[in-house]
Amino acid sequence: MFDVTDPVGIAKAVCEVERHCTGTGLAALVNNAGINVSGPFLYQPADQFRQIMAVNFHGLVDVTRAFLPLLGANDASASRPGKIINIGSVQGIMTVPFMSAYAASKHAVEAFAQGLRREMRVNTQMFGGRDGCQRVELVVGSRQ
Numbered sequence: 001m002f003d004v005t006d007p008v009g010i011a012k013a014v015c016e017v018e019r020h021c022t023g024t025g026l027a028a029l030v031n032n033a034g035i036n037v038s039g040p041f042l043y044q045p046a047d048q049f050r051q052i053m054a055v056n057f058h059g060l061v062d063v064t065r066a067f068l069p070l071l072g073a074n075d076a077s078a079s080r081p082g083k084i085i086n087i088g089s090v091q092g093i094m095t096v097p098f099m100s101a102y103a104a105s106k107h108a109v110e111a112f113a114q115g116l117r118r119e120m121r122v123n124t125q126m127f128g129g130r131d132g133c134q135r136v137e138l139v140v141g142s143r144q
Helices: 008-022 045-067 100-119
Strands: 028-033 083-087 123-127
Touching: 008 028, 008 045, 028 045, 045 100, 100 123
Parallel strands: 028 083, 083 123
Antiparallel strands: none
C-alpha cells in the first residue's frame, strides 16, 4: 500500500512490483484509491476539494502512467498487454447533492478510462459506474 499522491511512493511501488514480475510483465493494475468528504460546495474548503481530486483522479493518472511499461503498453514490449481496472462510482455518471468534489473526480476517471480504452494497447475497464453498483458506505455512519 502507498500514497497515490506521493511520486516517491509510486516509484517505490513500481520497483517492488517489477522485482516480482521477472520479465513476464504485469497482468493487471487495479486503481482503487479514493476519498470523499461530503457537504455543500459553498462551505467546502478549496484545499479539501483539491485533495479529493488529487487522490481520486490525479493519483490514479500518476499510478497508471508509472505502471504502463510493466503492463506492456508499447508495441515494443515483449510481454502480453496487461489490463487496467479502474474502480469508479455511479457518481461518475450521475451527481447527487453534497458530493460535488467526489463526483467531479469520478467523472474525470470515467473520461480518462474512455480515452485510454481508445488510445492504448492495454485493456482498460471501469467498474462501479455503468457496469453495476455495489452498496458501499461513502460516509462513515451513514444510513443507506
